[in-house]
Amino acid sequence: MEEESPPLPDPDGPDLDQYVRDTSTKTIYGFLYRRRENPPSMVEIRAWAANELGEAHSQIDRRVRDLRTFFDVPAERIDGEYRYALRGWNPKRTGLVGAPITRRVRAEVLAPGRCAQCGRTPLTHGIVLVVDHRVPQAWGGDNEIENLQPLCEDCNHGKKDFYSSHDAHAEEIKQAISHEEPHRRIGELLKAFRGAWVPGELIGIVASAVQYQEDWQKRLREIRTLGWVIRSEKRYNEGSRVRTYYRVESWEPWPTGSISAEIRRRERSNAARRSDDG
The missing domain is CATH 1.10.10 (Arc Repressor Mutant, subunit A)
Known part of the structure; x- marks a missing residue:
């Protein structure tokens, strides 16, 4: 018999702190939680969150993607438009797709010391390198080293903005990648x-x-x-x-x-x- 999934954490309760730490992402979780019976579109999420948090659209889109680490938030086509429904837990709610990124893997990915997109280096240009997923986890990407690359923070943010512009097709993209x-x-x-x-x-x-x-x-x-x-x-x-x-x-x-x-x-x-x- 399949084990019943535990209930979603209350947005105002302490259990949510185990999965979501920053206040802004918790606020968006609460909005999606309350709208489970009437899921909002991304336009609605952006408008509501921009009014509540005063953040740019790219930041709001990123926070929705971050929630998908632990929660099942598919983009479902309802009444002719994509709506974001908080359906439950992400089946891989350890927060990782595949094995975790260990310190050794992180060091190996960053070893080239150069941004894979713009070519800048920390020593010459004073940039900070981060570990980036070539295929985002929200689109089915995993933590295998073949899916990781070093990017500077500027390129990483630009890439996330580019990806967020296609969030309405996230489920179709994930299906195509499979x-x-x-x-x-x-x-x-x-x-x-x-x-x-x-x-x-x-x-x-x-x-x-x-x-x-x-x-x-x-x-x-x-x-x-x-x-x-x-x-x-x-x-x-x-x-x-x-x-x-x-x-x-x-x-x-x-x-x-x-x-x-x-x-x-x-x-x-x-x-x-x-x-x-x-």
Whole structure:
């Protein structure tokens, strides 16, 4: 017989202190706790918390992600919009996904002494390095060393802001990441956005979630071999870099068995047809 999960801690009781220490995150927990029967959207959470706490949206989004360490707070589509429902405990409510980050692992991750994103170093630039999850824990990332990297605090905060902008799709992203084959991870992510433009950076993160993909763009192009219609668009007005976005307009069911094998088979067939036509 399955063991019954203990009740959630009262937001005004002492038990919550075991899991949530800062007052602001406790305040948001209390809001979600009281709204369990009528879960709020992220817009509602931000508006309420900004009024109560006076914090920026990125801080509020981060506190919701922090609550997910111990509590089950899925983004559920209700009445046409995503709402954040406090459903119970996170099944992995030890606060960790996988083994904890030991001092030895932390030292190994930070050993390069350089931010993996901007390249700055503590000695030359006076920055502080932190251990970052390449794939966030809220999206299914774990504490294995392959999922950890050194980032400076500035890049870490910027990355969190970028991730929080996709919180409405957190459950779909987590589902896409769960697949073994990179083609399926990319395709399921594009489908989850329902025809909306998806930034290339996000696709790269999801594509490399299980195993690093040096050329995830090639994997994306290969999906078109299966009959998928995927468009791309470059944007030149979003900072100093040109950003590429992708969206899927139509797709076919995944083949039975290995996707890579089926792609190779179709590529050979197409090449033979072109040779015959020539």
